[in-house]
Amino acid sequence: MASSSTPSTTQGSSVFRLSAIALIAVNVGLIGFFGWVLYSRNQVYRLRIATSPKQSENYILMDAFKQVVERHHPNIRLELVPTSGTSESLEKLDKGETQLAAAQADIPPPAIARLMVTLYPDMFQLLVTERVNIQRFTDLKGKRIGLQTKGGQYRTFLEIAAHFGLQDRDFFFVGNTEEEANLALRTGGADAIFRVRAPGYRPIADLVRSSRVRLLPIEQARALQLKFPAFQPTVIPTGTYRGLPALPERDLPTIAVDRLLLVREDVPETAVRLLTEVAIERRQEIANAVPPELMDVRPLALQFRAPRGDETPTALHGGAIAYYERDKPSFVQEYADYVALIMTVMALLWSWAVEFKNWLEQRQKNHADAYSQQAIDVIQACRTATDLKLLEAQRLLLLDILTKAVQDLDRDDISEESFQSFRVVWQIALDVVRERRVALLQSPKSQNTEARLPAPQAPPTMLQP
Structure with a gap:
C-alpha cells in the first residue's frame, strides 16, 4: 500500500530526532571535556632546561625555580642542563635536547622557540685592568680579551665591535671557559673581559676584590639600539661592586638586554601554563629557594615578569598566553547572555519535542x-x-x-x-x-x-x- 506521511507527524519526528542528537552531543562533549581535564591534571611532564654555566646567576635561579615548581606541581619534573651560554642553549632547544632555555634577548632563537617569561635584565659589563691605558671601547683594538669565542656573549661583543668599525681579527681572545678568562685577567694574561650578566655578578665581584680593575662605559647605546632593538640603554649604578672606594665611581653608561625563558612550541600548553604561573606568582618563594650564601642573586627572581609586546619578535607560547589572559572573560562569560538564551531555547525545543511526541x-x-x-x-x-x-x-x-x-x-x-x-x-x-x-x-x-x-x-x- 502506498504511504504518505502527514506534515505534522513528519515535522514532529524530525524535531524530536534533532533534539535527541543535540542532547547526546552535549553529553558526549561534557564527558570528553572532563576526561581531558582529569588526564591533563594527572599527566607527568619531564622537561629539561638549558641554562648558563653552573656558577652563573641564571643557573642558580633556574635551580630555585625547579625546586618551587616541583614543590607545587609534583607532576612536573625539571632537569637543568648547564651550557657554555646562550648559543649552545638555543642549539639544544632547536634540536629537542631540551624543552626550555634561558637566553639573551638579542640572540635570534630558532623557529621552534616560543616566549614564556622575561626573567631579568643582563648588563654589558666591560672590565679592564689598570695596567693598560684603555679609556673607551675602541682602545680594545689589539688587546687581549678574556672571552671564549663561542656563545651569546661573544656574538654580542662582536655586534658592539662592528658598530665601532672593528672585527674579530682586531682582538686576541683568551680563555676557553669563563673561569679561564677570569684567571687570565687576574694573572695578567688578559687586558679586559666582557660579560653579559646581571649587575653584582659574583665572579666579577671576586675579580674586583682580588685585582686592580675598573669598569669601562659602553657608549652610543641609543645608536646601537637602532640596529639591535633588544638593546636597552641603562647604567651600572655607582658602587655596584664596591662602596669605598666606589666601583664604578659614577653611574656608568652601558646596555641592558633581557634574559628570556624560552620554551619549544610543542611543549603541552598545560605544562607551560603551570610553569608560567609559578614564575610570576611565586617570585618571592623562588628568591627564598636561592641558598643564603648566594643572597645577591635573590633580587633577580623578583624581577620575573610578563613579556611586553615590543621587547622581542618571538611569539608567546599558547600556555603562557592562557596564563597572562586568565583574567579575560572566557567565551562563555563574555557571551553569557547569548549562551543562556541558546541553552534556554534548546531546553524549550527539547521540552516541546517531548510533549509533541507524547501528544x-x-x-x-x-x-x-x-x-x-x-x-x-x-x-x-x-x-x-x-x-x-x-x-x-x-x-x-x-x-x-x-x-x-x-x-x-x-x-x-x-x-x-x-x-x-x-x-x-x-x-x-x-x-x-x-x-x-x-x-x-x-x-x-x-x-x-x-x-x-x-x-x-x-x-x-x-x-x-
Missing part, C-alpha cells in the same frame, strides 16, 4: 482505542443477534473498520503497537460473528432465512506485524 503517541493510541471500541460494539451486538442479516451487516462493518485502521496505520495516525492491540480485538469480534452465524444456522428457525442469503465472503488476509 502524538496519545493521539495514535486514541485512534486505535476508537477502532477497538467499535469492534467491541460489534461483539456486543452479535451476542444477542437472532437474524443472519444483522450478522452479515456486522461482518461487513468489521471489514470496514479494519480497512480504515490500516489506512490510519499507513499515515502514522496509529502506531504499530496500537494497531497490533486493535487487531487482537478485531479478530475476536470476527470470531464471535462466525460462531454466532454457525449457531443460528444450526437453529431450524433460521434455515429458511439462510437459503435466501448470499454466501458470505471470506475476510481479507490479515496484515502480519
Whole structure:
C-alpha cells in the first residue's frame, strides 16, 4: 500500500530526532571535556632546561625555580642542563635536547622557540685592568680579551665591535671557559673581559676584590639600539661592586638586554601554563629557594615578569598566553547572555519535542482505542443477534473498520503497537460473528432465512506485524 506521511507527524519526528542528537552531543562533549581535564591534571611532564654555566646567576635561579615548581606541581619534573651560554642553549632547544632555555634577548632563537617569561635584565659589563691605558671601547683594538669565542656573549661583543668599525681579527681572545678568562685577567694574561650578566655578578665581584680593575662605559647605546632593538640603554649604578672606594665611581653608561625563558612550541600548553604561573606568582618563594650564601642573586627572581609586546619578535607560547589572559572573560562569560538564551531555547525545543511526541503517541493510541471500541460494539451486538442479516451487516462493518485502521496505520495516525492491540480485538469480534452465524444456522428457525442469503465472503488476509 502506498504511504504518505502527514506534515505534522513528519515535522514532529524530525524535531524530536534533532533534539535527541543535540542532547547526546552535549553529553558526549561534557564527558570528553572532563576526561581531558582529569588526564591533563594527572599527566607527568619531564622537561629539561638549558641554562648558563653552573656558577652563573641564571643557573642558580633556574635551580630555585625547579625546586618551587616541583614543590607545587609534583607532576612536573625539571632537569637543568648547564651550557657554555646562550648559543649552545638555543642549539639544544632547536634540536629537542631540551624543552626550555634561558637566553639573551638579542640572540635570534630558532623557529621552534616560543616566549614564556622575561626573567631579568643582563648588563654589558666591560672590565679592564689598570695596567693598560684603555679609556673607551675602541682602545680594545689589539688587546687581549678574556672571552671564549663561542656563545651569546661573544656574538654580542662582536655586534658592539662592528658598530665601532672593528672585527674579530682586531682582538686576541683568551680563555676557553669563563673561569679561564677570569684567571687570565687576574694573572695578567688578559687586558679586559666582557660579560653579559646581571649587575653584582659574583665572579666579577671576586675579580674586583682580588685585582686592580675598573669598569669601562659602553657608549652610543641609543645608536646601537637602532640596529639591535633588544638593546636597552641603562647604567651600572655607582658602587655596584664596591662602596669605598666606589666601583664604578659614577653611574656608568652601558646596555641592558633581557634574559628570556624560552620554551619549544610543542611543549603541552598545560605544562607551560603551570610553569608560567609559578614564575610570576611565586617570585618571592623562588628568591627564598636561592641558598643564603648566594643572597645577591635573590633580587633577580623578583624581577620575573610578563613579556611586553615590543621587547622581542618571538611569539608567546599558547600556555603562557592562557596564563597572562586568565583574567579575560572566557567565551562563555563574555557571551553569557547569548549562551543562556541558546541553552534556554534548546531546553524549550527539547521540552516541546517531548510533549509533541507524547501528544502524538496519545493521539495514535486514541485512534486505535476508537477502532477497538467499535469492534467491541460489534461483539456486543452479535451476542444477542437472532437474524443472519444483522450478522452479515456486522461482518461487513468489521471489514470496514479494519480497512480504515490500516489506512490510519499507513499515515502514522496509529502506531504499530496500537494497531497490533486493535487487531487482537478485531479478530475476536470476527470470531464471535462466525460462531454466532454457525449457531443460528444450526437453529431450524433460521434455515429458511439462510437459503435466501448470499454466501458470505471470506475476510481479507490479515496484515502480519
